[in-house]
Amino acid sequence: METRHFFEWxxxxxxTAIFFLVIVAILAVMTVYELVSPCxxxxxxxxxSTTRGDRLFVGLLTSAYIxxxxxxxxxxxxxxxxxxxxxxxxxxxRWG
Numbered sequence: 171m172e173t174r175h176f177f178e179w180x181x182x183x184x185x186t187a188i189f190f191l192v193i194v195a196i197l198a199v200m201t202v203y204e205l206v207s208p209c210x211x212x213x214x215x216x217x218x219s220t221t222r223g224d225r226l227f228v229g230l231l232t233s234a235y236i237x238x239x240x241x242x243x244x245x246x247x248x249x250x251x252x253x254x255x256x257x258x259x260x261x262x263x264r265w266g
Contacts, residue, residue: 193230200226214266225266229259 200222211219216228233255240251 196226216266220266222263225263228266229262232262233259
């Protein structure tokens with residue numbers, strides 16, 4: 171089957187492709203990091219003990235909520251929501 175025909179139904183846009191490539195890259199880096207330096211559960215400001223993967227999952231999920239809330243309350247650029255999400259994810263991974 172021709173590749174172009176196979177992916178035609180997906181209607182990829184450049185931002186969509188970049189989004190999924192970044193997620194894949196994050197997962198690849200986290201996998202290598204886990205192999206090099208296995209993590210231990212720890213308790214930060216989150217009310218449960220978490221691993222790096224747990225904090226990444228919570229961070230990605232809350233980043234989606236940040237974007238949805240941003241879309242609901244303002245028409246300002248989503249790049250601001252992206253910046254807030256990146257800062258939140260960094261804080262969560264470090265101290266969560």
